[in-house]
Amino acid sequence: MYWFLLLMAGVFESAFAIGLKLSDGFSKPVPSLLTAIAIALSMLMMSLAMRGIPVATAYAVWVGIGVAGSLTLSYLFLKEPINSMQLISVALILFGVLGLKVTSTG
Template sequence: MAWIYLALAGLFEVIWASTMKHSDGFTRLVPSVITIVTMIISFGLLAVAMKSLPLGTAYAIWTGIGAVGAFLVGIFFLGEAVTLFRIASVGFIVAGLIGLKLSTL
């Protein structure tokens, strides 16, 4: 169950990172409120997951999900550049996340 909480925490991290971009430095109310609420949810789910997962593994996977998810949001919704180097770099992050997951079996 901890892995499910961790995955959800990562997904909420992607949401808050994306809405933070749209908050224009917390000057727009709706994106700012969504950012803060989803931050709280993300941190709460991470805390629950950390009850039974190692700190380093949980934190690295949480930030990894957020980083990869934000990268994908940037490409698919914000028109950010798609280059071989960027794709390969994110591939290394994904490989690291898989390695961390496999090391805790």
């Protein structure tokens, strides 16, 4: 349950990162509102996940999911380019996230 909450917190972190870009400095009402909702949901789920997952592990996994998700979403929806070094770097981050999950006591 805690790991599912953490996964969802990371998904919403990715969404709010893209939302920040789409809100254009919070000057566009609908993207700004959706971004604020994504931020609130991400923080709520992160705080609930940390009831059963150590802080350092939860934070690292949350950021890792956010990085990978943001890169993917920015490529798919914002047409931002991705190069091979970025893909390798994100793969290393995800490998680290997997390592944290496997070795976690939470």
